[in-house]
Amino acid sequence: MPFSSLSDLKSQLDAGETTAVELAQRYLDRIDAHNGELNAFVDVDHKHIIDQAKASDAHRAKHGARPLEGLPIAVKDIFCTQDGPTTCCSNILKGFHAPYDAHVITRLKNAGAILVGKTNMDEFAMGSSTETSAFGPCRNPWDVERIPGGSSGGSASAVAGGLVPAALGTDTGGSIRQPAAVCGITGLKPTYGRVSRRGIIAFASSLDQAGPMTRTVRDTAMISAILCGHDSGDSTSVVNAPEIDWLAACDSVDMKGLKIGKPKEYFVDGMDAGVRAAVEAALAKCVELGAEIVDISLPHTKYAVAAYYVIAPSEASANLSRYDGVRFGKRCENPQDLVDMYTRSRDEGFGSEVKRRILTGTFALSSGYYDAYYLKAQQVRTLIRQDFLDAFEKVDIIATPTSPIPAFKIGEKTDDPITMYLSDIFTIALNLAGLPGMSQPCGFVEDLPVGLQWIAPAWREDVLLSAASAYEGATDWTTKAPAAFGGES
Amino acid sequence: MNWETVIGLEVHVQVNTNTKAFCGCSTAFGAEPNTQTCPVCLGMPGQLPVLNMEVARKSVLTGLAINATINLESKFDRKNYFYPDLPKGYQISQFPLPIVEHGYLDIPVADGEKRIGITRIHIEEDAGKSMHEGLDGVSHIDLNRSGVPLMEIVSEPDMRSADEAVAYLKQLHQLVRFLDVSGADMEKGQFRCDANVSVRRFGEALGTRAELKNLNSFRFIKQAIDYEVARQIELIEDGGQVVQETRLFDSAKGESRSMRSKEEAHDYRYFPEPDLPPLRISQEEVDGIRAGMPELPGQLRERFESEFGLSSYDADVLSQTLDLAGWYESLVAAHPSDPKRCANWMANELLGRLKEQGKDIADSPVSAQDLAGLLDRIADNTISGKIAKDVLDAMMATGESADAVIESKGLKQVSDSGAIDTLILQIMADNPGQLEQFRAGKDKLFGFFVGQVMKASKGQANPGMVNQRLQDLLKG
Numbered sequence: 001m002p003f004s005s006l007s008d009l010k011s012q013l014d015a016g017e018t019t020a021v022e023l024a025q026r027y028l029d030r031i032d033a034h035n036g037e038l039n040a041f042v043d044v045d046h047k048h049i050i051d052q053a054k055a056s057d058a059h060r061a062k063h064g065a066r067p068l069e070g071l072p073i074a075v076k077d078i079f080c081t082q083d084g085p086t087t088c089c090s091n092i093l094k095g096f097h098a099p100y101d102a103h104v105i106t107r108l109k110n111a112g113a114i115l116v117g118k119t120n121m122d123e124f125a126m127g128s129s130t131e132t133s134a135f136g137p138c139r140n141p142w143d144v145e146r147i148p149g150g151s152s153g154g155s156a157s158a159v160a161g162g163l164v165p166a167a168l169g170t171d172t173g174g175s176i177r178q179p180a181a182v183c184g185i186t187g188l189k190p191t192y193g194r195v196s197r198r199g200i201i202a203f204a205s206s207l208d209q210a211g212p213m214t215r216t217v218r219d220t221a222m223i224s225a226i227l228c229g230h231d232s233g234d235s236t237s238v239v240n241a242p243e244i245d246w247l248a249a250c251d252s253v254d255m256k257g258l259k260i261g262k263p264k265e266y267f268v269d270g271m272d273a274g275v276r277a278a279v280e281a282a283l284a285k286c287v288e289l290g291a292e293i294v295d296i297s298l299p300h301t302k303y304a305v306a307a308y309y310v311i312a313p314s315e316a317s318a319n320l321s322r323y324d325g326v327r328f329g330k331r332c333e334n335p336q337d338l339v340d341m342y343t344r345s346r347d348e349g350f351g352s353e354v355k356r357r358i359l360t361g362t363f364a365l366s367s368g369y370y371d372a373y374y375l376k377a378q379q380v381r382t383l384i385r386q387d388f389l390d391a392f393e394k395v396d397i398i399a400t401p402t403s404p405i406p407a408f409k410i411g412e413k414t415d416d417p418i419t420m421y422l423s424d425i426f427t428i429a430l431n432l433a434g435l436p437g438m439s440q441p442c443g444f445v446e447d448l449p450v451g452l453q454w455i456a457p458a459w460r461e462d463v464l465l466s467a468a469s470a471y472e473g474a475t476d477w478t479t480k481a482p483a484a485f486g487g488e489s
Numbered sequence: 490m491n492w493e494t495v496i497g498l499e500v501h502v503q504v505n506t507n508t509k510a511f512c513g514c515s516t517a518f519g520a521e522p523n524t525q526t527c528p529v530c531l532g533m534p535g536q537l538p539v540l541n542m543e544v545a546r547k548s549v550l551t552g553l554a555i556n557a558t559i560n561l562e563s564k565f566d567r568k569n570y571f572y573p574d575l576p577k578g579y580q581i582s583q584f585p586l587p588i589v590e591h592g593y594l595d596i597p598v599a600d601g602e603k604r605i606g607i608t609r610i611h612i613e614e615d616a617g618k619s620m621h622e623g624l625d626g627v628s629h630i631d632l633n634r635s636g637v638p639l640m641e642i643v644s645e646p647d648m649r650s651a652d653e654a655v656a657y658l659k660q661l662h663q664l665v666r667f668l669d670v671s672g673a674d675m676e677k678g679q680f681r682c683d684a685n686v687s688v689r690r691f692g693e694a695l696g697t698r699a700e701l702k703n704l705n706s707f708r709f710i711k712q713a714i715d716y717e718v719a720r721q722i723e724l725i726e727d728g729g730q731v732v733q734e735t736r737l738f739d740s741a742k743g744e745s746r747s748m749r750s751k752e753e754a755h756d757y758r759y760f761p762e763p764d765l766p767p768l769r770i771s772q773e774e775v776d777g778i779r780a781g782m783p784e785l786p787g788q789l790r791e792r793f794e795s796e797f798g799l800s801s802y803d804a805d806v807l808s809q810t811l812d813l814a815g816w817y818e819s820l821v822a823a824h825p826s827d828p829k830r831c832a833n834w835m836a837n838e839l840l841g842r843l844k845e846q847g848k849d850i851a852d853s854p855v856s857a858q859d860l861a862g863l864l865d866r867i868a869d870n871t872i873s874g875k876i877a878k879d880v881l882d883a884m885m886a887t888g889e890s891a892d893a894v895i896e897s898k899g900l901k902q903v904s905d906s907g908a909i910d911t912l913i914l915q916i917m918a919d920n921p922g923q924l925e926q927f928r929a930g931k932d933k934l935f936g937f938f939v940g941q942v943m944k945a946s947k948g949q950a951n952p953g954m955v956n957q958r959l960q961d962l963l964k965g
Contacts, residue, residue, distance in 0.1 A: 080534060080535045086534070088534070093534070096534070098528075098533070098534065098535070099528065099533075100528055100533075102535060197535070197537065198535065198536070198537050199535040199536070200535050201534040201535045202534075202535060202764075204763075205763035205764050206763035232539065233537060233539060234537050234539075235537065235538065235539050235540065235764060235765050235766055236537075236763075236764065236765075236766060314760060315760075315763055317569075317758075318567050318569050318577075318578065318579050318758075318760070320578075321569065321571065321577060321578020321579060322532045322533075322534070322576060322577045322578050324571060324573070324578060326573045326576075326630070327531060327532070327533075327576065328533065338573065342571060362758065365569070365758035365759075365760050366756055366758060367756045367758070370758075370760070374760055
């Protein structure tokens with residue numbers, strides 16, 4: 001049961017084999033039993049969860065089931081929720097209760113989902129390991145000495161460990177796909193503008209996008225169908241985005257004639273040999289299923305990480321200015337004057353990685369440096385976007401490894417930010433281009449999961465879902481779960 | 490006097506929309522602190538701006554009225570600085586690509602008109618208000634104003650004196666009120682001015698400028714610029730140098746002091762606002778806005794002259810504000826037979842009296858209909874123009890109609906020829922000497938008899954009839 005898919009749970013609920021209350025209680029028991037070890041959740045309100053489940057059962061009895069009726073879903077602590085605290089796993093927001101729900105939280109609630117709490121993350125989503133959280137590091141259920149990826153590591157760990165069947169994450173440079181990959185689950189970053197950002201605490205506004213993290217491709221489609229859609233309260237949410245029949249895309253699983261681009265820049269020296277082998281094997285499987293592999297080049301890939309680490313910190317440096325101790329969140333004790341209040345509140349409230357990025361961004365935007373850094377990075381961004389446009393002239397979809405390495409040990413890279421930043425080397429480029437991307441499990445390296453990343457043209461999440469469904473149907477990776485948590489590996 | 494003053498002005502004009510620039514909060518003035526706020530204008534986590542398109546439309550209208558280029562695509566930027574009344578730690582503004590560029594305004598100067606270039610108009614949001622006075626060392630913040638829409642209107646350094654600067658500001662002030670894009674109430678901070686001032690010897694390159702802040706009345710603007718010009722000239726003549734700095738004008742002391750130097754100037758770290766897509770306006774929308782452009786002061790003045798035959802002086806006075814022009818047009822509508830009489834009475838009699846009482850036309854105790862009622866009584870000879878002035882005084886004091894005043898004070902004009910003849914004969918009998926001289930040819934004594942008759946009638950005799958009857962009776 002702990003590793004059931006959302007679709008299976010939905011069938012059980014619809015068949016009257018279980019109730020929302022029963023499901024909620026079972027997952028709460030899992031959380032109580034295992035969260036101490038995983039530290040995947042930072043806030044769980046048992047009573048509130050059971051209350052929601054009771055209301056859901058009542059709704060089902062009275063009005064019938066909504067699309068996600070009674071299904072437990074966890075959300076990253078970056079989504080503002082009226083119920084309970086929202087902290088972005090930062091001391092500067094400790095005790096902050098938002099008086100509003102994020103737009104996508106409202107959508108989940110209206111679809112009947114049960115929100116089972118807030119998951120751990122890198123502070124302000126800045127990190128690739130969920131080690132920078134003010135609540136302490138989250139752990140990977142496949143090996144609790146290792147990181148679950150980041151920044152949505154809590155969501156990935158909770159789903160992989162069977163503490164919840166599905167969760168929401170956010171992805172600025174890979175923060176859904178990389179943790180999904182190293183935890184052996186499925187995650188989707190939709191096209192920029194597909195999902196409202198309103199009420200999601202901003203890291204880098206031009207890159208951030210929320211998406212589902214689930215056990216199967218179909219589960220990802222089920223949640224996406226609810227999350228996606230225009231929100232007039234977010235000016236970057238696209239008004240007439242091409243509609244997708246999310247579930248139908250999962251049924252269209254014929255790979256015959258599908259042209260899969262294999263970019264040489266994503267299969268490079270220095271990446272883990274096991275990861276490479278697993279992804280090559282996955283591509284071989286796709287050929288068996290009728291797909292054609294086309295060697296392509298995305299020549300500006302090598303500049304993506306550098307451009308990202310200018311643009312994202314620049315936007316973040318402004319986005320995080322509001323945490324000043326004036327109106328909400330942390331204010332230092334006994335400030336001597338205004339400057340003292342600002343500096344100490346922020347010094348005490350932000351962790352070192354967040355400070356590093358605020359400093360980097362502030363520097364990059366400074367007078368005299370703007371052209372050399374920010375402007376140049378935006379030009380690189382245009383080139384990267386063009387690389388993908390050119391590639392999609394030749395292929396339908398692109399396949400790459402999600403992460404160049406499997407989960408590393410906790411503490412292994414904390415003193416070396418540059419190596420840490422390279423964990424995102426394969427995920428960042430598509431955020432810069434605004435494209436949709438997906439990671440799904442495709443094997444193991446020494447009992448650690450490996451992720452296969454799919455990249456599609458803008459607004460073509462259906463292409464991702466179809467390819468991923470085809471591959472999923474031909475393999476059994478999604479049935480794997482960590483033995484230490486009761487799964488079958 | 491071999492010094493030339495160079496002035497450029499930056500004016501922040503509050504756009505008079507009902508709701509704020511990027512959220513749905515009210516912009517009404519004077520509410521209890523922090524009652525007109527929401528998560529967006531409080532800068533709470535995850536909240537996003539959505540542009541109020543009315544702000545864009547009013548900016549376009551203003552741009553069209555100053556003959557500027559309208560950028561069909563403009564962009565928003567973040568202007569970063571920390572201040573407690575700036576909730577997000579940045580202000581949403583427009584930096585490299587504003588909505589309006591390259592306009593001008595013609596201002597009246599001693600020898601005609603002068604064209605002042607307007608570099609740009611950009612949209613931005615206001616900050617809140619910090620309060621420090623009387624709070625025992627703590628500060629309070631009111632964020633009702635946070636997110637209120639502003640147009641920043643930046644001129645070229647085209648003005649050469651404080652008087653020109655004031656003339657430009659008055660022209661701009663009048664314009665935004667006519668366009669109904671701003672209340673422009675300076676006391677409410679809806680029209681705020683910063684001045685960049687430098688001096689140079691004629692023919693030299695531009696001097697170093699100082700930026701004067703906090704100029705919130707036309708009088709202070711003139712004072713502040715005059716003070717600054719004198720300060721700079723004295724400094725240079727004494728062998729010193731003007732430094733680039735921001736100076737705060739203290740209207741109580743009539744002098745300015747340095748606020749921060751160039752070295753201390755903010756680095757605002759402008760960058761494109763990622764939460765807002767480019768602001769796009771179609772040419773059709775711009776054309777629609779142009780078609781709906783209200784009559785501007787110059788056009789109104791010309792129409793008053795041509796349509797109503799007013800003197801250029803009266804036309805100018807009555808087209809100064811929309812309130813005045815509207816009042817005048819209501820008056821003409823109620824007393825259509827004589828628009829010139831309407832103009833005379835409104836411009837000279839009514840406005841004069843209001844001015845003495847320190848009132849605006851909007852506060853006039855006499856309505857346009859009531860004044861028309863008075864003019865009707867002059868036209869139908871019920872009262873003379875002279876009596877009418879007394880009636881107007883009474884109307885101003887009591888708020889009564891002209892008819893009520895005339896009735897209660899018995900001021901009705903005497904037009905009965907019998908009664909007038911009686912008066913004339915009595916005057917003739919009382920003044921035999923003057924009568925004799927008149928009949929002997931001293932014609933100018935005619936005026937003496939008119940005066941005596943009018944006096945005897947307490948001004949109520951119809952002057953035209955008095956004239957006519959005197960002509961007959963004096964001849965004997």
